Amino acid sequence: xxxxxEIDSVSGTSTTGHEWDGLKELNTPLPRWWVITFYLTIIWxxxxxxxxxxxxxxxxxxxxxxxxxxxxDVGVELANLEKIRGDKMAALATAPLANIExxxxxxxxxxxxxxxxxxxxxxxxxxxxxxxxxxxxxLNDDDWLWGGTxxxxxETVQYGARSGxxxxxxxxxLAFGKDGVLKAEEIATVANHVRSLAGLxxxxxxxxxxxxxxxxxxxxxxxxEQGKGNQExxxxxxxxxxxxxxxxxxxxxxxxxxxxxxxxxxWEGRLDPATIKAMAVYVHSLGGGK
Amino acid sequence: xxxxxxxxxxxxxxxxxxxxxxxxxxxPQSVSGTFRRIKxxxxxxxxxxxxxxxxxxxNRGLGAxxxxxxxxxxxxxxxxxxxxxxxQEVYYFTGLLILAAVILFLMNSIGGRIWCGYxxxxxxxxxxxxxxxxxxxxxxxxxxxxDASSGPMKxxxxxxxxxxxxxxxxxxxxxxxxxxxxxxxxxTLVKQLATFQAPMVAYVWIGILTTTTYLLAxxxxxxxxTYMCPWPRIQAALTDEWALNVTYRYDRGEQxxxxxxxxxLRARGEKVGDCVDCNQCVAVCPTxxxxxxxxxxxxxxxxxxxxxxxxxxxxxxxxxxxIGYDNDINIERRQAGQLPVYRIVRPRTLIYTAVIxxxxxLMLYTLATRSLLEVNVLHDRNPVAVRLSDGSIxxxxxxxxxxxxxxxxxxxIDVDGPTAATVHIVGVDSVTPDRPMIVIGRxxxxxxxxxxxxxxxxxxxxxxxxxxxxTDIGLGEVASATDNFVSP
Numbered sequence: 217x218x219x220x221x222e223i224d225s226v227s228g229t230s231t232t233g234h235e236w237d238g239l240k241e242l243n244t245p246l247p248r249w250w251v252i253t254f255y256l257t258i259i260w261x262x263x264x265x266x267x268x269x270x271x272x273x274x275x276x277x278x279x280x281x282x283x284x285x286x287x288x289d290v291g292v293e294l295a296n297l298e299k300i301r302g303d304k305m306a307a308l309a310t311a312p313l314a315n316i317e318x319x320x321x322x323x324x325x326x327x328x329x330x331x332x333x334x335x336x337x338x339x340x341x342x343x344x345x346x347x348x349x350x351x352x353x354x355l356n357d358d359d360w361l362w363g364g365t366x367x368x369x370x371e372t373v374q375y376g377a378r379s380g381x382x383x384x385x386x387x388x389x390l391a392f393g394k395d396g397v398l399k400a401e402e403i404a405t406v407a408n409h410v411r412s413l414a415g416l417x418x419x420x421x422x423x424x425x426x427x428x429x430x431x432x433x434x435x436x437x438x439x440x441e442q443g444k445g446n447q448e449x450x451x452x453x454x455x456x457x458x459x460x461x462x463x464x465x466x467x468x469x470x471x472x473x474x475x476x477x478x479x480x481x482x483w484e485g486r487l488d489p490a491t492i493k494a495m496a497v498y499v500h501s502l503g504g505g506k
Numbered sequence: 507x508x509x510x511x512x513x514x515x516x517x518x519x520x521x522x523x524x525x526x527x528x529x530x531x532x533x534p535q536s537v538s539g540t541f542r543r544i545k546x547x548x549x550x551x552x553x554x555x556x557x558x559x560x561x562x563x564x565n566r567g568l569g570a571x572x573x574x575x576x577x578x579x580x581x582x583x584x585x586x587x588x589x590x591x592x593x594q595e596v597y598y599f600t601g602l603l604i605l606a607a608v609i610l611f612l613m614n615s616i617g618g619r620i621w622c623g624y625x626x627x628x629x630x631x632x633x634x635x636x637x638x639x640x641x642x643x644x645x646x647x648x649x650x651x652x653d654a655s656s657g658p659m660k661x662x663x664x665x666x667x668x669x670x671x672x673x674x675x676x677x678x679x680x681x682x683x684x685x686x687x688x689x690x691x692x693x694t695l696v697k698q699l700a701t702f703q704a705p706m707v708a709y710v711w712i713g714i715l716t717t718t719t720y721l722l723a724x725x726x727x728x729x730x731x732t733y734m735c736p737w738p739r740i741q742a743a744l745t746d747e748w749a750l751n752v753t754y755r756y757d758r759g760e761q762x763x764x765x766x767x768x769x770x771l772r773a774r775g776e777k778v779g780d781c782v783d784c785n786q787c788v789a790v791c792p793t794x795x796x797x798x799x800x801x802x803x804x805x806x807x808x809x810x811x812x813x814x815x816x817x818x819x820x821x822x823x824x825x826x827x828x829i830g831y832d833n834d835i836n837i838e839r840r841q842a843g844q845l846p847v848y849r850i851v852r853p854r855t856l857i858y859t860a861v862i863x864x865x866x867x868l869m870l871y872t873l874a875t876r877s878l879l880e881v882n883v884l885h886d887r888n889p890v891a892v893r894l895s896d897g898s899i900x901x902x903x904x905x906x907x908x909x910x911x912x913x914x915x916x917x918x919i920d921v922d923g924p925t926a927a928t929v930h931i932v933g934v935d936s937v938t939p940d941r942p943m944i945v946i947g948r949x950x951x952x953x954x955x956x957x958x959x960x961x962x963x964x965x966x967x968x969x970x971x972x973x974x975x976x977t978d979i980g981l982g983e984v985a986s987a988t989d990n991f992v993s994p
Contacts (some may be wrong), residue, residue, distance in 0.1 A: 244527075247733055249726075271609040315932065339962075345888025360894040456895035456961075470621065501932060503902055503957050 244414055286293040305329070309490035313366055314498050323497065330498020337483070340397050346502055350459060357504045358408060359458040361445045364506035370496035376482035377450060384482055387449035392434065393473030400473075407468035413443040413455050526950045531653070532728060532794035534636060534645035535786075536779050539813025549633055557680065560687035564588075567912045569948065577689050583949070589873065590949075592910060601869040605862060610737075612858035614744050617831060618751035618851055622737065623808035628730050629792075631681070631723035633673055633689050636792065642670045646789055674724050675716065682715025682818070728793035732804050742803065748849045750831040752807040754787075754798040757837045780828050784816050787811035787829060797829060879917070881907040881976045883987040891994040897962040901991050905974055906953045909946040916979045923972035923991050924960040933954050943979065958991060 221233035231469060232241045248257055266268065268280040275484060279285075304325055305368035308316070308401045316322045335344060348354035360373045361386050377385040380423075392398040408418040408501070409427030418424075435443070438451035461471050483492055499505070562627060564574035564587055571578060576585040584591040591598055613620040622629060643649050643666055652663060687695055687710045698704035701710075722730055731738060745751070759781035764772060768778045781798070790795050790810045794803060797811045809831075816826040836846035886902035894900055909915050919942050921929045931942045932955040946952045969990040977984050 246526050249530055249729065250524040250733060323933070343888075345886075347889040347892075353894065354889075356889055357894050357900075371754070408885060421635060444872040453895065457897040458719060458895050501955070503932075503955075504894075 228389070228464065281371070301354050303422065305490045307493060308487075313370060313394055313493060315365070315432060316493070316503065322500070323479065324455070326494040326497035327492065327501055329494040330496075333495055335489065337487070338495075351476075353460060355504065356502045358506070359459075360447065361450045361452055361458055362503070364504060366496060366500045366505065368447070369499050369505065372480060372490065373492050373495050373499070374482065374484045376481040378477055379479060379482040381482035381484065385450050387451060387478075389436065389438075389451075389476040391473065391475030393469075394475070398434065398472070399429065402430050403469055403472045404424075404465070406435070407465055407472060409442065409456050410435075411463065411465065412455070414463065415455075417447075417450060419465065521550070524800060527578075529729070532792065533646045534792045534810070535789040535814075537790040537813045537817070538787075538809050539810075539816055541809030541813050545624060545633060545790060545808065545810075549630050551596055552625065552627075552630050553986045555709045560692035566590075570912050571691060573691055574690075579689060588756065589856070589956070590912075591908065592820075592908070594833050595876075598608065598869060598873065601865055602954050605869070606866050608858055608861045608865065611744055612855060613766075613853045614860065615746060615749050615858060616739050617807070618736070618739055618745070618749055618809040618870075622731065622741075622806040623752075628722060629806060629808065632678075632792065634677060635723040635727075635731075638673050638677070639670055642666050642673070642901055668989045671724075674720055678719035678723070678907060679712065682712035683721045685715050728804065728806075730804055732792065738803050746854060747833060747835055748854075750833055750848070751801055752805065752809055752812060752829065753801070753832040753834075753837070754781075754829050755832060755837060755840075755947045756798070758842045759798065765822060777823050779805060780819070780824050782822065783819065784818055785971070786814040790814040865877050877985050878910040879915070879928075879978055880910070881974055881978065881981045881985045881987045882906045882908075882991045884898040885989045885992075889994070891992050893962075893994050894959065898959050899958040899962060899993055900957055901972075903956045903958065903972075903974070903989060904953060905956055905987070906951055907944075907946055907976060911948065913950075915944055915981070916943055916945055918977045918979055919956075919959060920975040920977070921956065922975065923958050924970050927958050927960040927991070928981060929956065929958055960991065 220235060221231050223230050223244070226239070227242060229242045229244060231270060232243045234241050243299055250491070265278075266280065267282045268284055269277050270280060276420050308322060308325060308329070311319070311322055323364075334342075334346065336347070336472045342355055343352075344349050346355040353359075358364065360368070362368060371383075372385065375381045375383040375385065378388075390397070393400065393403050404419075405427045408422040409424065409431050412418050412424065412427070431443070437450050439445055439454055440451075441452035447450045457468075461467055463474060483495070487495070511825045556813075559575050560573065562574040563572050563852060564585075565572055566585070571585060573585065574587050576583075578585065582593045610621055624891065639649070643652060646734075652666075683699065690708070695704055699708065714782055726734075741756070756780065760779040761779040762783040763778045765782050768782070771778045786799065788794075790809075790813070791797070791802045792808060792810065797805065814830045815829040819826045830845070836848075839846055882905065883902045884906075886904070890901070892900045893901075905919075907917060909917075919929075919931065921927070923929075929942065931944070934942045934944055934954065944952065944954065969992040971988055972991045973986055973988050975984060975986045
């Protein structure tokens with residue numbers, strides 16, 4: 217190639233000899249230190265290939281002579297974290313249940329821990345926000361089947377309800393229709409009576425007197441004379457606005473005919489005591505705790 | 507670098523030139539004069555502030571740091587005398603950066619690269635390093651001679667070199683040391699550093715800053731300004747024809763003629779320039795350029811060539827100012843026999859000043875009126891609303907209170923929501939039922955869970971706004987946040 221470089225008369229700098237449609241390029245080379253630094257970075261990068269994992273192979277990659285792996289670092293970090301958590305959870309385990317909510321640090325820890333464990337274990341039935349659904353109680357409200365004090369919540373979490381655990385809550389809503397205790401029209405009548413207890417409108421022409429009689433004969437044992445329920449037996453309050461299985465006539469008839477016996481599993485043995493404590497505090501602090 | 511061209515050199519070269527240009531070491535000569543004095547004074551002020559500011563104390567009350575300027579990273583606080591900033595107020599730094607940029611623009615449109623020539627750390631430290639070098643190795647000629655001399659090195663020369671680099675390293679180390687003092691209590695940290703009990707990160711940063719200072723001020727020098735700094739490029743786009751720059755007044759200087767020849771030519775009645783081509787302006791230049799080639803990228807406009815030229819002019823009884831702050835407009839005017847015009851006030855400088863006043867004023871205003879008590883509110887997401895057994899509806903909120911004052915405060919919380927609503931703050935037992943009060947520690951935030959319950963009758967179908975008012979019982983300072991109360 218012919219060399220066309222020349223000295224530019226305006227700047228006094230030589231040109232590179234390249235020309236594009238009459239445009240020439242001045243040759244203003246980089247300073248030496250700059251070029252050397254550039255080469256050094258390339259050499260440095262070769263060092264990376266040698267010591268660190270770098271080149272992908274068919275099924276794996278080159279590991280590098282330092283045998284470096286960020287997975288080991290993660291392990292160390294996690295072990296550290298577990299240690300920190302262990303110390304904190306030990307404090308939670310030894311604190312009396314009643315004192316946890318009074319200590320802001322313990323409360324924050326219990327709520328944080330409880331929220332995670334709730335998401336893992338309880339959310340499938342009670343929902344991620346503990347809002348429940350038909351047959352699974354909403355834990356945010358102030359209506360509790362088995363009691364809403366901290367101790368009662370803790371007991372329910374530990375042993376469950378109808379879970380088969382020796383200390384589990386027991387109590388059944390009998391299947392009055394299926395078992396032949398009440399006839400279909402009796403069930404319809406008492407269903408309307410139950411609606412009247414909650415201040416809900418009743419079917420026209422229903423026999424209020426008969427309803428009260430059937431209720432007194434069959435239901436008061438568990439639900440009480442006023443229908444306010446009994447937390448010892450898990451019998452819900454029938455006078456409030458919260459209905460686990462629905463308050464419309466058809467749902468009530470279904471409940472009375474076939475009975476209800478939802479199961480809350482026992483968590484003792486599956487979760488450690490400190491975690492169960494955290495869970496009880498979490499549920500209690502959702503807003504409905506007594 | 508562009509050099510003055512001898513027309514004889516304008517012949518084609520055989521090769522395409524080297525891939526890189528070799529570094530030409532600059533040996534600036536010492537000089538005295540007005541600009542040198544200004545530079546010494548500004549260097550003293552800049553370095554004095556930098557090295558001593560961490561030791562200035564400022565009383566903020568018990569338990570608060572008493573360092574006037576402190577960047578407290580672990581606690582995420584920035585202290586500047588009477589100002590304390592939290593991370594969420596980082597926009598003040600954005601404002602400062604905008605101010606700094608516009609002040610640079612204004613400097614540039616008035617007097618060229620004032621920043622580069624007098625105030626830039628690279629200039630200040632390089633100047634200090636030059637002073638050390640000159641003190642130990644002698645002035646320009648001596649240094650050039652010493653560097654050029656070959657043969658075995660004498661003990662005296664070796665001790666000079668060792669001494670120079672030791673002092674350089676000491677300055678560099680002190681520079682790094684001063685920086686870390688801005689991040690922790692300075693007197694304590696000095697003691698810790700001296701007894702090797704300071705945190706590792708302090709030593710690491712001192713090491714980094716020592717290295718950069720030593721390399722940048724000792725070796726890189728003008729290379730930083732010419733090749734690494736973006737500002738010379740930016741300022742070239744910001745300048746205009748009225749901006750004053752360090753300028754060789756070629757209308758007066760050309761034709762350059764030696765003193766002797768000038769006398770001869772004058773005797774014959776011919777016109778001669780004032781420049782005697784003594785090259786003093788080149789000798790003193792810290793970037794090694796010739797100002798007589800006109801405005802150029804490498805020139806940091808430190809004004810030392812003005813001093814050098816003025817000294818020569820005084821010696822030969824010619825008027826000073828052959829090199830000075832000027833522009834091409836005036837050179838052309840003088841050539842045309844007109845008086846020079848200096849126009850400091852022009853749209854460009856007015857706009858920059860207006861922006862500075864606006865941004866600065868806005869920052870001062872927000873700083874003066876900012877609330878030192880704040881409240882944020884976050885509505886529960888899941889569930890958004892809960893129906894209680896008596897049919898009433900409950901909404902849960904998380905509120906966060908911020909106490910930015912240096913003392914504990916009693917804060918009353920009033921909630922203005924749906925009619926007949928009751929308010930319960932988890933963990934707060936209040937004497938006055940509808941006005942819960944809490945104590946927030948000095949310089950802290952506090953997160954509270956607030957439950958608002960409204961009877962079902964008062965509950966409309968749509969959501970209603972809920973305002974959380976917080977009041978400092980002692981000072982009467984208030985803050986509020988708004989959210990909504992919704993039905994399930």
